[in-house]
Amino acid sequence: xxxxxxxxxxxxxxxxxxxxxxxxxxxxxxxxxxxxxxxxxxxxxxxxxxxxxxxxxxxxxxxxxxxxxxxxxxxxxxxxxxxxxxxxxxxxxxxxxxxxxxxxxxxxxxxxxxxxxxxxxxxxxxxxxxxxxxxxxxxxxxxxxxxxxxxxxxxxxxxxxxxxxxxxxxxxxxxxxxxxxxxxxxxxxxxxxxxxxxxxxxxxxxxxxxxxxxxxxxxxxxxxxxxxxxxxxxxxxxxxxxxxxxxxxxxxxxxxxxxxxxxxxxxxxxxxxxxxxxxxxxxxxxxxxxxxxxxxxxxxxxxxxxxxxxxxxxxxxxxxxxxxxxxxxxxxxxxxxxxxxxxxxxxxxxxxxxxxxxxxxxxxxxxxxxxxxxxxxxxxxxxxxxxxxxxxxxxxxxxxxxxxxxxxxxxxxxxxxxxxxxxxxxxxxxxxxxxxxxx
Ligand code: GLU
Numbered sequence: 388x389x390x391x392x393x394x395x396x397x398x399x400x401x402x403x404x405x406x407x408x409x410x411x412x413x414x415x416x417x418x419x420x421x422x423x424x425x426x427x428x429x430x431x432x433x434x435x436x437x438x439x440x441x442x443x444x445x446x447x448x449x450x451x452x453x454x455x456x457x458x459x460x461x462x463x464x465x466x467x468x469x470x471x472x473x474x475x476x477x478x479x480x481x482x483x484x485x486x487x488x489x490x491x492x493x494x495x496x497x498x499x500x501x502x503x504x505x506x507x508x509x510x511x512x513x514x515x516x517x518x519x520x521x522x523x524x525x526x527x528x529x530x531x532x533x534x535x536x537x538x539x540x541x542x543x544x545x546x547x548x549x550x551x552x553x554x555x556x557x558x559x560x561x562x563x564x565x566x567x568x569x570x571x572x573x574x575x576x577x578x579x580x581x582x583x584x585x586x587x588x589x590x591x592x593x594x595x596x597x598x599x600x601x602x603x604x605x606x607x608x609x610x611x612x613x614x615x616x617x618x619x620x621x622x623x624x625x626x627x628x629x630x631x632x633x634x635x636x637x638x639x640x641x642x643x644x645x646x647x648x649x650x651x652x653x654x655x656x657x658x659x660x661x662x663x664x665x666x667x668x669x670x671x672x673x674x675x676x677x678x679x680x681x682x683x684x685x686x687x688x689x690x691x692x693x694x695x696x697x698x699x700x701x702x703x704x705x706x707x708x709x710x711x712x713x714x715x716x717x718x719x720x721x722x723x724x725x726x727x728x729x730x731x732x733x734x735x736x737x738x739x740x741x742x743x744x745x746x747x748x749x750x751x752x753x754x755x756x757x758x759x760x761x762x763x764x765x766x767x768x769x770x771x772x773x774x775x776x777x778x779x780x781x782x783x784x785x786x787x788x789x790x791x792x793x794x795x796x797x798x799x800x801x802x803x804x805x806x807x808x809x810x811x812x813x814x815x816x817x818x819x820x821x822x823x824x825x826x
Contacts, residue, residue, distance in 0.1 A: 392424025394555045396450075396457075397544070399431045400442035403605040404449030406597060406658065407559060407589055410623045414586055415557045416455040417624070417646040428460030429547060430471045433537040438473075449606040453616050453623075454639060467551045472543055479538040482546055482576060483531045491575050492531060499532040501542070501572065509567040509574075514584035515651045516560070521567040529568050541565055545572040553581050557648070560585040584648045587627040588655045597658050609663075613686060613717030615674075618667035626656035635662070636669040664714040671719065672711040676703040679716075686720030692727040702727070708800050708808055725794040726808070729817055732795035738821035741788055748778065750825050752785055753818050762811045764803035771803070792821045 396412040398404070404412075419426035428447070432438035447462065459465025469475055483499045486492040492501045503526045510520035531542035538546070544565075548556060563585050573580040591601035603609060609619050620639055624630075629652075630637055630645050671679065680703040687694050694702065705726035706719065713719030724731045741749070752774055759766050775782045790802040793814065799805055806814050818824045 390554060392419055392422040392555060393427065393552050394419050394424065394557055395427040395429050395548070395551065395553050396455075397429045397431050397547075397558075398446050399434060399437075400439060400446060401434060401437040402442060403607060404446045405604045406606065406623070408446070409449065409453060409606045409619070410589060410626055411558055411586060412450055412455050413453065413620065413623045414584075414628070414648075414651070416457075417643060418555060418557060418584075418648060419458075420643045421646040425458045426455075427465070427551060427553070428457040428470060429551070430461050431540070431543070432471055432473045433540070433543060435473075435535070435537065445607070452610055453606060453620055472538065472547065475543075475547070476536065476538070478550065479532060479543055479546055483538075483542070486531070486575060496534055497532075497536070498530060498534045501529040501531055501575065503528050503571060507571070507574070509570045511566060511570060511580070511583055513563070513566075514582060514648045515587070515653050516563065516585055519563065519566070523567075523571065526568055526571065529572065531572075541568045542572060545569050545576070545578075548581055549573070549576070549578045555584060555648075556581045557584045557586065560588055560653075584651065586651060587653055589626055590655045590657050592657060592659060594655075594657070601658060602660065613682070613715035613720070614663065614667050615670055615682060615716065618663065618670045621670065622663045622666050625662075626658070627652050627654075636666055668711065668714040671713065671716065676707055679703065679706050679719075682716040683720045683723075686717045687724065687727055690720070690724065690731070692724060692731070694727060697727065705808060708804060710800055712800075722796075725796075725799075725805075729813075729820070732793070732817065733820065734795075736791050736795035738792070738823075740791075741821070741823070745784070745788075746822070748780070749785070749788055749823050753789070753823050754825050756789075756806075757811060757815055757818075757824065762807060764801065764807040767803040767806060788821075788823065789818075792817050792823060 394415040396415050398408050416426050418424070430443055432443070450457070459467070459470060461470040483492065486501060487494070487499060492499055503523050505524055507523040508520055509523060510518065512518050529541055530539040533539055566583055570580055589597045591597050597604065603612065606619065617639060621637060621642070624642050625635055628650060630642065631650070674682070677699065680699060683706060684694055684702070705723055709719060709723050713722050755770060755774070756767060759770060771782055771785050775785060786802050789806065790799055793802065793805055793809060815824060
C-alpha cells in the first residue's frame, strides 16, 4: 500500500530557472522529502532548436542554490535512466510502434499519431483542483512522434512518467488541459496513471500572469540582488501553500515536516515583493554572524570597499550591531558601509550643515568625549547627558553631528555604540575631517 513516492521535475532547458519552475521544483521536492520518497530530475530537451546544455546547467545550479537536491537525474544517473529525453528516443519509438501495430495509431508521413477513440470519458481527481472530466470527442488526435523523429510532449511525458515509476505528477495548472490527453495514452497502453496535483498559477500584483514586467523572473536574479536561498525557498513555499498556522516565516526543515499536498490552495498566488523582503529580513536576522558576513561581503567588495583591511570578526560584529536592519544582504551592506571605510561617509556628507555658532561647543564636547576611558558607549552617553543638562542643550544637538560625521547617514544604530566599535582613533580622525576637534 505505502509505495515509495516518486516525483519529478521536468524542465525544458530553454531558459534559466524561473520563479514558476522553481515553485514547481520546490513542491515536488517537499513532497518527496516529506514522504521519504525520491525526487527525480528529467530534462525535456526535445525542442532541439531552443534547448541548450548551458540552460540545463543553469537550471541545475539554480536548483542547487535553492537547496533542491535530486536523487536521480542526468548528471548523477539512476536506475531508470537516461534522464534526458533526447537520449530516450528508442523508448518512445518502441511504444509508438506498439500502438501502431495494435491499430491505435496511424502514420502521417514520418509522424506517428494516436487516433483518439470516441465515447470515452477521461476523468481524474486532482489533489488540488478536485474532480475533472473531459469527453474524448473534444480531443484532437495526439501526435506521438513528430516528423523530425522527436516525441511530442504529451506522449513523451506519459512514456517517461510511467517507465520512471512516477506516481505523483506535480506541475503547474497550465498543464490541466493536457492531462486528459495523457490519460488517454495511459489507457491505450494499459498503464495505471499517476496521481495528479496541479499547482496554482503565480500572478503579479496586478493579477496578470507573472512576467518580466513584474521584475526579476529568474531565480538567479534574486540571488544577485542579495536574497538568501532560505528566504526564496520560504517565499516560494507560501505561494499557494500554508504551513497550517499563521506563520509565514519558517525553515526548510519545518516546511518539510509539515508539507501536505492536500493543503495546496487552488487560488492563484500573488507574487508580492514586500512579502519576500519581509521574509528575507527575518531570515537574515537569524543567520549565524559569520554566515551573514559571507552574504554581505560580496556587496561591499562590489562597492570597492576595503574589506581586507579588517578582520572577519570586526566585520561580522559590525553587522551584528546593525540589529536586523536591511531587508537584503545588499541593503545591509549599503547601510553598514561606514564600518568598512570612511570614504563613503565623506562622499555623501560634507559637514556644511553644522552651524558655525555650534562648532566651539561641539569641539569642546568632542574633546571631552575623546578622553573617555574606558572607550565604551555607556560612559560616552553619560557624558553627553550631563553635558547637555549643564549647557542646557538638547542631547540631539550633540549626538546628530557625531552621527553624521561617523556614518554620513541620519539613521544608524546607537551612535555611541558605533563610536565604541569604530575605536577612539578612527572617531578622532572622522571628527577632525569635519573640523570638529580642537586643533
Ligand atoms: N517540460 C514540461 C514543462 O516544462 C513539463 C510539464 C510536466 O511537468 O508534465 O512545462
